Amino acid sequence: MKISDSDLFFRLHTASDSHRIVSMINRDPNHLLNGIGVTEFEQDLDEPNGRIREHTFVVELGQVTAGYFSLCFVERSSHTDVYCFGTVDMDWRRRGIGTAIFKFIFKRLQGIANQEASPVHFCHRAVSLIAGETACGVDFGMKEQSTLEILCLKNRSDLNDINRSAPFQFRSPALADAEVWADIYNDAFGGNKRAESVIHEFQSASFNPDLYLLGMNNSGEPIGLVSSLLRGTGARIPTLAVRRDWQRQGAGKALLSEILRRLQHTAVDYIRLSVESTNKSAKTLYFKNGFQPEYNRINYAAVCLPD
Template sequence: MTTPDITIISADEWPPVLELFDRCNRTDGIVLPVTLDADPSPTLVAARIGETVVGGAAMYGYFEIEAVIAVDPAWRRRGIGRCLITQIGQWARARGGSWVALADEAGPAVAGFATALGLQRLHGEIQLALDPALLPPLPPLPEAWQTRLAETNDAAAISAIIADAFGDPAEQVAAFVADRIANPVHRFVIGEIAGIPVAAMRLLRSAQGITITTFGVRRDQQGRGYGRLFLLTTLYRLLAAGYHDIRIEVEETNKPAYNLYCACGFTPQRRYGVYGLTPT
């Protein structure tokens, strides 16, 4: 086994690692989920043999790390991927946290790599992209319906919707919303009936386009078509504003949400597996 030097790197050291990710994408016909302006921003890691970058990782989160790992095609089967996984696990344990690895399952080596390292597939996420040609007509809007961009003073209303829709702790959701609502990369959208907020979503803007996330409807208002109406209204406005690369992700087991997105013009593009250590 070849033992590399693995370190967390600063932004000025990113280019060779980003080039490595691109090289792996081209070689394997995949798209590694590495987004520099993601939420949260990733921490990049380099694995070096001497001055040569032979592997890398992008880590999202701090206590609960989601890691995207890549090994230069010319340096595979030398234990470098195992060394990266081991080091990431050590960092996670030192922080009192945990880790998982994300992988584009179109990659030919994913299953073998997971088996060799004793990783099990925990669940999967499907990335979908909007096909404007499949976007259904916007239905007549109820007179009392309004979709609008949120302002900072809407933070409490957004937090209440998200906490209720997903069953998350109210204090954590409030901190999450407060941290992002004033950030220009994030824009929250609210759906209202007669002035009462019933739905919310977050638009994460990047150089690639828009990612729709944190999309929820209050539980007592679910099953009335508001989610579909809210999504379609927002999609038409985004297209009118010039955004054409619009994406959304969903847990593979969330069939109702998946069916809704497909019915609103989204098509599946990538399936990302989430892998972790097999319990002993």
């Protein structure tokens, strides 16, 4: 049964909503944030310069919290990129709530584009396994931009023969390494990560110094990085980056081998990571280490131009 937009109420998130939101997220095994805790969720809302807390909303249907979403703003020189994290409660999907959320988001982003006299580029990250997510992107005329393949390693016995990889060395980063961490990330991905965001990440509840690593060459120069998060019964490797002038020299393989070796000693049932569908060399590396395709995350894009 479809739900009318008039039956839904959108309001700003308060701290008292976080337990319910986290419960919704963790009921969905395919959610990007599955396994997150309340403390980590709250800390993520305060990502520096992301404007997330002021753009996090709950969606109510009577006395029921039927969904939530957060908008994360990333300032570029010519426009603002906006990414969305959110979910509709699994008991209320396929009833038009996701469509209502999109209407609300586009109206809000158009208002921001007009107010700030600058284009807003919105990215919708649709999980192929969640019914309706890809349809929302298509129905709102968004253009498919790229596809990430989510790979999963479920057979922990595949990790038994992992050894340290020479000639690279590894160490946990400190707050003083924030600039280096951001620089490696930006060099590898062409991003604009800032040191203050890295510091925020290092100070979060999910940061584990044994699972955040800088990779260094024989001269002690940091040339790559890898991070892993433990969430629920699984682990996620959100970032593996190598400076461009050190790519295809074994650094990525060494970083992956080291983080998998360390994950041997945890109690996780599976390990997930994502890779661009067009990155054949990275996929080959992951497949050789026992990862298998699980589902896709399709990035849809739309632009709100100021009137």
